[in-house]
Every structure is written in C-alpha cells, then in structure tokens.
Amino acid sequence: xAGLVEFKQHPxxxxxxxxxxxxxxxxxxxxxxxxxxxxxxxxxxxxxxDKLAQLQxxxxxxxxxxxxxxxLLILQAMDTAGKGGxxxxxxxxxxxxxxxxxxxxxxxxxxxxxxxxWRIEKEVPAAGMVGVFDRSHYEDVLIHMVxxxxxxxxxxxxxxxxxxxxxxxxxxxxxxxxVMLNISKDEQKARLLARxxxxxxxxxxxxxxxxxxAFWDDYMSAxxxxxxxTNTEAAPWHVIPAxxxxxxxxxxxxxxxxxxxxxHLEWPKAEFDVxxxxxxxxxx
Amino acid sequence: xAGLVEFKQHPxxxxxxxxxxxxxxxxxxxxxxxxxxxxxxxxxxxxxxDKLAQLQxxxxxxxxxxxxxxxLLILQAMDTAGKGGxxxxxxxxxxxxxxxxxxxxxxxxxxxxxxxxWRIEKEVPAAGMVGVFDRSHYEDVLIHMVxxxxxxxxxxxxxxxxxxxxxxxxxxxxxxxxVMLNISKDEQKARLLARxxxxxxxxxxxxxxxxxxAFWDDYMSAxxxxxxxTNTEAAPWHVIPAxxxxxxxxxxxxxxxxxxxxxHLEWPKAEFDVxxxxxxxxxx
Numbered sequence: 001x002a003g004l005v006e007f008k009q010h011p012x013x014x015x016x017x018x019x020x021x022x023x024x025x026x027x028x029x030x031x032x033x034x035x036x037x038x039x040x041x042x043x044x045x046x047x048x049x050d051k052l053a054q055l056q057x058x059x060x061x062x063x064x065x066x067x068x069x070x071x072l073l074i075l076q077a078m079d080t081a082g083k084g085g086x087x088x089x090x091x092x093x094x095x096x097x098x099x100x101x102x103x104x105x106x107x108x109x110x111x112x113x114x115x116x117x118w119r120i121e122k123e124v125p126a127a128g129m130v131g132v133f134d135r136s137h138y139e140d141v142l143i144h145m146v147x148x149x150x151x152x153x154x155x156x157x158x159x160x161x162x163x164x165x166x167x168x169x170x171x172x173x174x175x176x177x178x179v180m181l182n183i184s185k186d187e188q189k190a191r192l193l194a195r196x197x198x199x200x201x202x203x204x205x206x207x208x209x210x211x212x213x214a215f216w217d218d219y220m221s222a223x224x225x226x227x228x229x230t231n232t233e234a235a236p237w238h239v240i241p242a243x244x245x246x247x248x249x250x251x252x253x254x255x256x257x258x259x260x261x262x263x264h265l266e267w268p269k270a271e272f273d274v275x276x277x278x279x280x281x282x283x284x
Numbered sequence: 285x286a287g288l289v290e291f292k293q294h295p296x297x298x299x300x301x302x303x304x305x306x307x308x309x310x311x312x313x314x315x316x317x318x319x320x321x322x323x324x325x326x327x328x329x330x331x332x333x334d335k336l337a338q339l340q341x342x343x344x345x346x347x348x349x350x351x352x353x354x355x356l357l358i359l360q361a362m363d364t365a366g367k368g369g370x371x372x373x374x375x376x377x378x379x380x381x382x383x384x385x386x387x388x389x390x391x392x393x394x395x396x397x398x399x400x401x402w403r404i405e406k407e408v409p410a411a412g413m414v415g416v417f418d419r420s421h422y423e424d425v426l427i428h429m430v431x432x433x434x435x436x437x438x439x440x441x442x443x444x445x446x447x448x449x450x451x452x453x454x455x456x457x458x459x460x461x462x463v464m465l466n467i468s469k470d471e472q473k474a475r476l477l478a479r480x481x482x483x484x485x486x487x488x489x490x491x492x493x494x495x496x497x498a499f500w501d502d503y504m505s506a507x508x509x510x511x512x513x514t515n516t517e518a519a520p521w522h523v524i525p526a527x528x529x530x531x532x533x534x535x536x537x538x539x540x541x542x543x544x545x546x547x548h549l550e551w552p553k554a555e556f557d558v559x560x561x562x563x564x565x566x567x568x
Contacts, residue, residue: 202551
C-alpha cells in the first residue's frame with residue numbers, strides 16, 4: 001500500500017473565514033490543501049481515528065481530576081449538506097461516553113418563551129466532554145433573517161449576544177470549532193433526488209425541504225451576514241467545501257485534531273503510589 | 285478468507301437466567317453457543333455492525349412518523365468487567381444521534397432526597413432511541429444490600445418497584461435488554477494489575493476499587509438476589525460470561541439484534557407522492 005496522502009496546508013488556516021471573507025467565492029467542489037482523491041481521503045480519515053479516540057479519552061480523563069477543558073463542535077449547513085455523516089463518520093471514532101450530541105429542531109413553545117440562548121446554554125458540553133451541535137443558536141440569525149422573523153436591530157442584538165456567549169464558553173475552558181458545510185444548490189438537488197430514489201431514505205425527505213430550498217440565495221446572504229458578525233478570535237468560522245462528502249469529513253477531523261492539540265492534553269498523573277497499590281491488588 | 289463462525293445456539297436462550305438460575309454455576313471463561321476463537325468473534329462482531337446500524341436507523345426513522353418503540357440496554361457488572369468496552373465496541377456501530385448513553389454514578393444529595401427511581405426515570409430513552417445505562421437502578425439493590433444501607437424489607441420494596449417500573453417501560457414500547465457481565469475475581473485482579481502497569485490507564489484506577497473488591501462474595505449474593513427477584517418476563521436477565529472480552533461483546537450484540545428483530549421494524553412509507561416530489565425537485 002502506498003503512503004498516506006496528507007494535507008499540504010492545514011484546514012485550520014485554509015478554511016478559516018478571514019477578514020473580507022466572501023462566501024460566494026468558496027467553490028463547494030474544491031478540496032483546499034488536499035491533493036488526494038476520495039480513496040486517499042477515506043484512508044486518511046481511518047488512519048486518524050485512533051489518534052482522535054486517544055485525544056478524546058485524555059480530555060475525558062483530565063476532567064476526572066479537576067480539568068475543565070472541553071470541545072464544542074458547531075455544525076451549520078443547508079439541508080443534505082452532510083451534518084449527519086460528519087457525526088456518524090468522524091465523531092463515531094470517539095467513545096460515545098465522552099460525546100454529548102444535540103440536534104436542535106424548531107423550538108418548542110416553552111423554548112420560544114425564553115431568550116434564544118436559553119435552550120442552548122442547557123446543552124453546552126460538561127467538563128471533559130466533546131459537545132456536538134447539529135444546528136445551533138445560529139438558526140436564530142439564519143432562518144430568522146431569511147423569513148424576516150427578526151428585524152435588523154434584533155439580529156444585531158443576537159449577533160452580539162452570540163459573541164458574548166461564545167466568549168464566555170471559551171473563557172471557561174471550551175474550545176469552539178465552528179463549521180459551515182458549504183454545498184452548492186445543484187448538489188443539494190442531486191442529493192434530494194437520491195433520497196427520493198431510495199425507499200430507505202424517504203423518511204429523511206420532507207416537502208418542507210423544498211420550501212426552504214426556494215430561499216437559497218437568501219440563506220447564503222444570511223450565512224454571509226452571520227459570518228461577518230460572529231467571526232471572532234475566540235470562535236472563528238470555518239467554511240468547508242462539502243460537495244465531496246469525504247473531503248468535508250477529513251476537514252472536520254483535522255479541525256478537531258487541531259482543537260485537541262491546542263488543549264495540550266496529558267494523561268493524569270497517578271495520585272497514588274503505584275507500587276503500593278500493585279502489592280495490595282496482588283494480595284487481594 | 286474462511287466463512288464466518290456463527291452462534292450455534294442463540295445467547296438470548298443460552299444466557300437467559302431461567303428459573304432456578306444459580307450465578308455461581310456460570311463459568312466466566314465459557315463461551316456458550318459459540319465454538320469459535322477470538323479472531324472468529326471479532327470477525328462476527330465486525331460483520332454484524334452494518335446490520336445493527338441499519339436496524340437502529342429504522343427504529344429512529346419510525347419514531348419520526350409516530351412510532352414509540354425504543355430499546356434500553358441495562359449494563360451491570362463488577363468493576364473492570366468491560367461495560368465501557370461494550371459501549372465503545374458494540375454501541376459505536378450505531379449512529380450517535382440515535383443512542384442515549386447514561387452512566388449512573390453515586391447519587392448526588394439532591395438525587396438521594398428522592399425515591400431511587402427518580403433519577404432513572406429522567407434518563408429513559410425517548411421514542412426511537414437506543415438507551416444505554418452504564419449501571420442503573422440495580423445499584424440500589426446491589427451496593428445497598430452489600431453494605432446494609434437498605435434493610436431486607438426496603439430491598440423487597442425496591443425489587444417490586446423495579447418490576448413495576450420496568451413493566452411500565454415495556455408497556456410503553458420499550459424493549460429492555462438487561463445484562464450482567466460476569467467476570468471472575470481472578471480476572472478482575474489481572475485487569476486491575478494491567479491498569480496499574482499502564483500510565484495511560486492510571487486515571488481509571490481508584491483505591492476504592494479495592495475496597496469494593498473485598499466484598500466480592502457479598503456482591504455475588506446481591507446479584508443472585510437481584511436476579512431472583514427481578515427476573516421478569518417483561519425484562520429477563522442475561523448473565524454473560526465476560527472473562528473473554530470479545531465474547532461478551534458478540535453476546536451483547538446478539539441480544540441487541542434479537543431485541544431489534546422483536547420490534548419488527550420497517551422503513552416508514554412515504555407520505556408524499558414520490559413522482560410528484562421528484563418532478564418538483566427536478567424543476568427547483
């Protein structure tokens with residue numbers, strides 16, 4: 001077997017939304033920093049599973065001894081962009097015991113009666129955990145902007161509230177990985193048709209998908225605005241070309257690995273005398 | 285590659301605690317119904333991952349259309365018996381979005397102020413989900429019996445409450461898979477020593493493990509009593525020989541597959557006209 005193809009440039013730099021970032025200029029078919037093909041990508045993904053699993057275990061282990069570090073992966077995207085596949089193929093490498101997954105659906109009446117961050121706050125990851133948000137508080141500045149459910153002044157208030165919220169998470173030990181999976185409108189069409197062609201996937205299809213699809217350009221504007229207003233140093237946006245599912249998966253995996261690296265994790269030191277305990281166990 | 289070795293007799297019968305069941309007569313080294321070796325077991329486990337994943341997705345899909353079926357796997361065992369490995373190696377085949385994992389630790393002061401089932405009730409799986417309890421309400425009749433924290437009359441009350449609780453879960457669509465992983469006292473010693481020999485595993489070791497180990501025989505009596513008193517038709521116990529980790533994993537996988545089979549799952553039928561939607565998407 002030939003050697004692994006690795007990233008030439010790291011996604012944490014190539015996919016980061018810098019100043020003057022323009023969403024429309026991202027090519028959803030591209031694979032920035034990676035010259036390999038699908039098979040190369042899948043091999044890389046599999047190869048790094050163990051590393052990701054070990055880092056997650058170290059994060060969890062630290063928290064048992066007072067560590068407060070944690071990771072929060074925020075996934076935003078248009079329908080069919082592959083959020084579920086990221087959860088299944090990237091996060092599945094980690095121990096389910098250390099992963100806190102939350103899919104945010106349309107808010108309930110009770111949730112709507114509070115500020116939009118109320119239901120989000122309750123789901124932030126505990127110390128030592130890797131949290132995954134499938135959709136998030138960003139829906140409140142995306143779909144709400146698209147359909148005019150929030151006026152410009154209210155959207156401005158929400159952007160600021162989000163930035164304060166995310167800074168507070170960061171200050172209390174959370175490393176935020178904020179991701180938009182970026183597919184093209186044509187790719188969405190192909191994926192919707194594929195769902196309709198497979199009876200095992202009909203349950204994933206809803207005619208509501210088409211309703212939102214009609215607002216595609218408005219959604220792109222809303223994403224651009226959200227990125228412009230919430231692309232902070234504490235929680236920068238990464239926009240991942242996602243027409244190629246395999247690329248989106250290795251890109252998210254790389255971002256997670258970089259987030260773990262930033263945390264400088266180590267196995268907790270034994271707080272007992274190993275030799276003494278060994279003797280006690282042997283005699284027991 | 286040679287063919288897969290499969291179970292000659294199904295674990296749902298061979299490992300089920302029947303009337304007159306005696307825990308002390310189970311050989312923790314045995315592999316009932318399975319004649320293969322470790323490699324055969326690992327191959328079987330991997331081979332059935334996709335089937336398990338599909339069944340879990342069907343369960344989840346049904347719930348999106350009003351289905352109320354769900355599965356609850358209850359894992360009980362002495363320390364080091366491999367509960368974590370079951371979660372990591374069996375449950376990981378399923379989509380994390382469809383699995384509700386809960387590890388029950390020593391209860392908090394608030395939890396203690398309520399009836400013992402209060403904190404359990406809050407964690408039962410939602411419709412369409414696979415719940416996993418790493419320890420459970422059974423701690424309240426195991427460690428409490430071992431240390432005399434509950435008098436015989438109170439233990440009796442709890443057994444009855446557990447049976448009523450589990451029958452209620454079953455009546456509302458939950459298929460309960462209740463498992464004790466059964467290791468030998470010598471095997472536990474070997475595993476504790478292995479933890480002490482590996483600095484990456486020191487965080488899992490606590491001198492409290494040795495304290496409880498000293499009560500080994502009392503724990504076995506408490507398990508026997510729990511099985512005698514809560515081995516119901518709705519939620520029978522399965523005692524899995526667990527000295528061989530690979531065997532415990534394939535046995536639990538088989539029990540889960542049988543539970544899914546009992547639910548007679550199907551992909552939800554489309555509630556829309558596929559042809560019409562196809563046309564609408566194509567034109568969009």
